Amino acid sequence: MAKKNINTDNDQLLAEFKALVSDTEQLLQHSVELSGDKAEELREQINSSLQRARKALGSTEHALRERGKEAIHSSEEYVREHPLQSLAIGAGVGFLLGLLVSRR
Structure with a gap:
């Protein structure tokens, strides 16, 4: 369930950045011929695109932090419930x- 939520957030973030890049490219192409009020409107459009991208980044960052906290919690819980297995796994990985290191 969390993975689907992360994928949805990633898709939204990617869509926001594509839209931001597209809007910025269009606005920069038209900025050469704009002046006065039109230039101010152009700045407002760029600013709103940047604000949307910042919000999307913030929500994705929050989702990733929550996912990391859940992973840490479940790892700690597993180690508490299965201490000998955890120790054996750690020793095996270390071995x-x-x-691998000694072969080099």
Whole structure:
């Protein structure tokens, strides 16, 4: 469930950045011939695009932080429930890393 939410957030973030890039490119192409009120409108459009991108980044950052907290919590819970298995897994990984390092 959390993974689908993260994927949705990533898709929204990607869509926001694509829209931001597209809007910015269009506005910059038209900025050469604009002056006065039109230039001010152009700045407002760019600013609103940047604000949308910032909001999308903020929501994605929050979702990633929550996912990380959940992963840490579940890892700690597993270690508390299965201390000997956790110790064996850690020793096995350490042994394999030692073998890999000693071969170099």
